[in-house]
Amino acid sequence: MILHHLGNALRGIRRSPVTSVVVVASIALGIAVSVTLIAFYHGMRAEPVPHKSAQVFRVLLDNWQAEKPFAEPDLAPPALTLRDATHLRQAGLAQNEVALYHAQTFVALPGSAGERRIKASTRATTRGFFGLFEPPFRYGSGWDQGAEGNLERVAVIGKTLNDRLFGGADSVGREIEVNSATFRIVGVLDQWDLYPLFYDMTREDLVSDELFVPFPVAVDSLKLWPSFSAQPGEPAGDDFDTRFAGSEAVFVQYWVQLATPQAREAYQSHLNGYIAEQKRLGRFPRAAKAELLAIPQWIERQQENGNQRVFVQTLVVVGLLFFGICLLNIVTLLISRFMGNAGAVSVLRALGVPRWAIFVDHITEAGLLGLAGGLIGLALARVGVALIGPLFLGASDDGIGGSAAGDFGGLLDASMIATAIGLSLLGAFLVALYPTWKICRIAPTQYLKSL
Amino acid sequence: MLHMQSVTKVYRAGDVETRALRSIDLHLAKGEFVAITGPSGSGKTTLLNIMGLLENIDGGTYTLDGKDVSRLSDGECSRVRNEKISFIFQSYNLIPDLSVAANIEAPLRYRGYSAAERRRRVEAALGKVGLSTRARHLPNQLSGGQQQRVAIARAIAGSPAVIFADEPTGNLDTQMSQQIMDLLQEINREGCTVVMVTHNDAHVERASRHIHILDGAIVTPAASPQIAAVRGAAA
Amino acid sequence: MEIVPILQTFRFNKSSLALVIVQLAFTLAVLVNALVIIDAYRTRLDMDSGINDRALAVVEVEPIDHAYFSDEGRVRNDVQQDLEALARLDGVAGVTQLSSFPLSGEGAMRSSWPQGGVKEKAARHTLYAGDAQALSTLGLNLVAGRAFTAEETDWSRNPTAGSSAGVVIVSRALAEALFPGAEAVGKQLESGDGKVETIIGVVDRLPGRHVLMNTVRLAAIVPARPLNSLHYAVATRGEVTPQLLQRIDAVLLQRSAERDVKVDSLYQRKIGSMHYLFLFGSILGFISLLLVLVTAIGAYSQASYSVAKRIRQIGTRRAFGASKLHILRYFLLENWLATSMGLLLGLLVANGLSFVLTETMQLPRMGMSQLVLGMLFIWIVGLLSTLLPALRAASVPPAIATRAA
Known part of the structure; x- marks a missing residue:
């Protein structure tokens, strides 16, 4: 029975190939434009580590001055002071705790003195990062506990940097110069497109990181100046230690993994207790505020008032309306196409074919066209994200970055593919309803004479 | 007023040539009421099309109302x-989306009449066919006979010299047909030449002249005495 | 013209007419707003800001090690030598050290108000810090007061916090915003933390940090030489050339490889600062072109359907004496009327979209010229896409009318 209707639908499509092409092309175009734009919106809100989404939290402590909040309305700063981060890490109450910050470094191969160095987006992080966020490794792995404890100069590099320095070869064990220090490579990442850079989110235009170095090394020996920092009042000083070590300057971004709601509650009360304790020492003048934000909440808060968000949202609306317009177009086409077949339908009806069968034939025909349009549209959307993606990051000027080199194929994940096909089928059925209704109303004898 | 001399019409479809009309000679005087009969495919519609300038002739000459129309451009x-x-x-060929009045008015627009002149003529024509109260109706709100009367109103609104009617009662029942034929005769009496294709012998008898076509040629020349007799009786 | 009868027939094709109207309204809205953005981008790009951004190279030197800046003596020395090296280059007319560059998209902002005045009436403006050569290198035109003296331009670790000399030069727009109708030179200016500065000069025009800001004309400059950054502006003879940029890059790296050098023309930086506007305009422009294409296909299929449906009617009209031209005109007119209805609704939709974009993205409102341009374009596209079906209608032979139904 289904095959019978499919066969009828296919015959319908073959009967008027030109309108078929136009209908499919219209749907494909509408899907391509809307899905490309939705994909960026989706990407902005995607959950980077879905299987841990209920377990990973950003830690925020409000150490700002009493007079005014870090940001309206009464928001805590997005990062911690070094001493708070250190205290939390020493307590070590969570299953996994990661302290990280972003810095700009200049990288070269040893012995290439005098040559222009490569500016690399750098992540100073504790080793838990690799276990928590699960970046894909191509060679090697993250550094071990011993290396981090001993302040060993080890590094993980991104695919783009590895391509630039080593032509993509396995560079584990090789050495690179980061600023004026020599580091040994212990791991090389595979392509890792993140949009946005969810674990940072202190700037809108940050590109993916290409160099990962141990947090203690960055703070204690390299004294890598953080790209983002802020302090209540005037900076404490100009050199790294007075500015960041014992001061109220925030720059450390802190993540914890808490597997159960109980663990989360325990950690929350630990944070509250910590603030109370510090208040006794004269710190945290504002009303106590310790927050644990899940990744989606964290992304939401940082994007809420950002330009990019409004920008992408507007484009999504325009894209969906564009799809709607493409669909409107098809209504006329389908009417003339179905009505062109009125004579045959009239004969079929006269021969006793029920109205519902005519309905199923025509709605199946529309569905097939919609499916074809959806698939072609998806292929076009793949081209679309590859074209627009680099433009999205083009404003950024932070040296080489993984995302800028990637082609954003990751944006079209399973949910986007489902969206594309769902949208195209839904659209095709919607626009076919009226034309199908029209053809179903044809009386058995109406067109017999004109045959 | 209508003169045809050796008029021929050939249809070509690929290599196949169909001689639809072979050397037609026909002379109609002003005020005649001509009935054209003939079996299907004999060429009577072609003849009507050619007389009505809907199609061009391939050979011969055709003069209408003193004007040579044999080789006119579109x-x-x-x-x-x-x-x-x-x-x-x-x-009927009424335009379904237009009201009765707008249907009658449509051809007058091509003549460049003022709106007032068009309105006057529409009203007069509707009065003549007895449908003045239906001016704002749509064609599908009328019966078949009424629709054909609207079509007649449309035909006479422009005061033509000749009206060509292609089986005007073909879709109507006997009673309606009588009404239509009465109307046509009345129009004819007022001086308008009428040429009508028909299958109905009764209607043939109402005409002043009968032309029979067979295989693209006229086989019954001139007016038959029988018809003349009918006419005489009517007078 | 058959406007009235055509409008009458519209009553019987309400659904397809509605489709056309909605489609065209939306097309016009997106097209016009894309034009607004593209227009805004182009006018901002070519705006005469008071600074010749094509004849200024901007240089940012970034030491590899941030600890570099804790050695004040070394910074002073490097700045002096860098500036001297740049000044010696062929084609360089002047050099200056600045905290940040006008129109580059980056730099400090602050609020200032007349001393003793209400803080609520403060003007928010860009603040630059620079050395004594800043005015001449940027080509600023002093219209009142005086320029900085060499003595006033002191080194500072936090230059945009104000100058030790307590003086400031403001743009004329800022002077008028703070002291409307009065002489600004000599007046005292207050900013955060009780800082007070005396206005010693007014420059004709000094653009702020971002060309898209409403406050782009409000800016001030204080005499202070940054000890926390190595940013230089280089005035060139004639426009900046890639060769000159290369030479600047080379001479600075040659002085020391322990740093990164980024050098651009200011014009290039200005383009970079408008990246999002460019991106938004491009995407919207591309979508509106696709929309016009889709709409054209729609108008074509609509007209084709309408012609196919009315073959007998056309034949009848022809039989009653309509010429080919009459028929052609009829269908073009019909389309034009439908298009115009859509555009009429489109005026509202375009206005609405423009309002939303203005509110959310600080874009300029749409103007008459973009509206007229958009409408003309859609009218022409509409007529062109109906032309083929209308010609097909015109070639319907009149003999169709007598063919058996």
């Missing part, structure tokens, strides 16, 4: 049709 044909010729069709 635009000139349109002009002559608009000014001198009208049609009544078997299936």
Whole structure:
């Protein structure tokens, strides 16, 4: 029975190939434009580590001055002071705790003195990062506990940097110069497109990181100046230690993994207790505020008032309306196409074919066209994200970055593919309803004479 | 007023040539009421099309109302049709989206009449066919007979010299047909030449002249005495 | 013209007419707003800001090690030597050290108000810090007061916090915003933390940090030489050339490889600062072109359907004396009327979209010229896409009318 209707639908499509092409092309175009734009919106809100989404939290402590909040309305700063981060890490109450910050470094191969160095987006992080966020490794792995404890100069590099320095070869064990220090490579990442850079989110235009170095090394020996920092009042000083070590300057971004709601509650009360304790020492003048934000909440808060968000949202609306317009177009086409077949339908009806069968034939025909349009549209959307993606990051000027080199194929994940096909089928059925209704109303004898 | 001399018409479809009309000689005087009969495919519709300047002739000469119309361009044909010729069709051919008045008015627009002149003529024509109260109706709100009367009103609104009617009663029952034939005769009596294709012998008898066509040629020349007798009786 | 009868027939094709109207309204809205953005981008790009951004190279030197800046003596020395090296280059007319560059998209902002005045009436403006050569290198035109003296331009670790000399030069727009109708030179200016500065000069025009800001004309400059950054502006003879940029890059790296050098023309930086506007305009422009294409296909299929449906009617009209031209005109007119209805609704939709974009993205409102341009374009596209079906209608032979139904 289904095959019978499919066969009828296919015959319908073959009967008027030109309108078929136009209908499919219209749907494909509408899907391509809307899905490309939705994909960026989706990407902005995607959950980077879905299987841990209920377990990973950003830690925020409000150490700002009493007079005014870090940001309206009464928001805590997005990062911690070094001493708070250190205290939390020493307590070590969570299953996994990661302290990280972003810095700009200049990288070269040893012995290439005098040559222009490569500016690399750098992540100073504790080793838990690799276990928590699960970046894909191509060679090697993250550094071990011993290396981090001993302040060993080890590094993980991104695919783009590895391509630039080593032509993509396995560079584990090789050495690179980061600023004026020599580091040994212990791991090389595979392509890792993140949009946005969810674990940072202190700037809108940050590109993916290409160099990962141990947090203690960055703070204690390299004294890598953080790209983002802020302090209540005037900076404490100009050199790294007075500015960041014992001061109220925030720059450390802190993540914890808490597997159960109980663990989360325990950690929350630990944070509250910590603030109370510090208040006794004269710190945290504002009303106590310790927050644990899940990744989606964290992304939401940082994007809420950002330009990019409004920008992408507007484009999504325009894209969906564009799809709607493409669909409107098809209504006329389908009417003339179905009505062109009125004579045959009239004969079929006269021969006793029920109205519902005519309905199923025509709605199946529309569905097939919609499916074809959806698939072609998806292929076009793949081209679309590859074209627009680099433009999205083009404003950024932070040296080489993984995302800028990637082609954003990751944006079209399973949910986007489902969206594309769902949208195209839904659209095709919607626009076919009226034309199908029209053809179903044809009386058995109406067109017999004109045959 | 209508003179045809050795008129021929050939249809070509690929290599196949169909001689639709072979050397037609026909002379109609002003005020005649001509009935054309003939079996299907004999060429009577072709003859009507050619007389009505809907199609061009391939050979011979054709003079209408003192004007040689044998070799007119499409635009000139349109002009002559608009000014001198009208049609009544078997299936009425009213424009379904337009009101009765707008249907009658449509051809007058091509003549450049003022709105007031058009209105006057529409009203007069509707009065003549007895449908003044239906001016704002749509064609599908009328019966078949009424629709054909609207079509007649449309045909006479422009005061044509000749009206060509293509089986005007073909879709109507006997009673309606009588009404239509009465109307046509009345129009004819007022001086308008009427040429009508028909299958109905009763209607043939109402005409002043009968032309029979067979295989693209006229086989019954001149007016039959029988018809003349009918006419005499009517007078 | 058959406007009235055509409008009458519209009553019987309400659904397809509605489709056309909605489609065209939306097309016009997106097209016009894309034009607004593209227009805004182009006018901002070519705006005469008071600074010749094509004849200024901007240089940012970034030491590899941030600890570099804790050695004040070394910074002073490097700045002096860098500036001297740049000044010696062929084609260089002047050099200056600045905290940040006008129109580059980056730099400090602050609020200032007349001393003793209400803080609520403060003007928010860009603040630059620079050395004594800043005015001449940027080509600023002093219209009142005086320029900085060499003595006033002191080194500072936090230059945009104000100058030790307590003086400031403001743009004329800022002077008028703070002291409307009065002489600004000599007046005292207050900013955060009780800082007070005396206005010693007014420059004709000094653009702020971002060309898209409403406050782009409000800016001030204080005499202070940054000890926390190595940013230089280089005035060139004639426009900045890639060769000159290369030479600047080379001479600075040659002085020391322990740093990164980024050098651009200011014009290039200005383009970079408008990246999002460019991106938004491009995407919207591309979508509106696709929309016009889709709409054209729609108008074509609509007209084709309408012609196919009315073959007998056309034949009848022809039989009653309509010329080919009459028929052609009829269908073009019909389309034009439908298009115009859509555009009429489109005026509202375009206005609405423009309002939303203005509110959310600080874009300029749409103007008459973009509206007229958009409408003309859609009218022409509409007529062109109906032309083929209308010609097909015109070639329907009149003999169709007598063919059996």
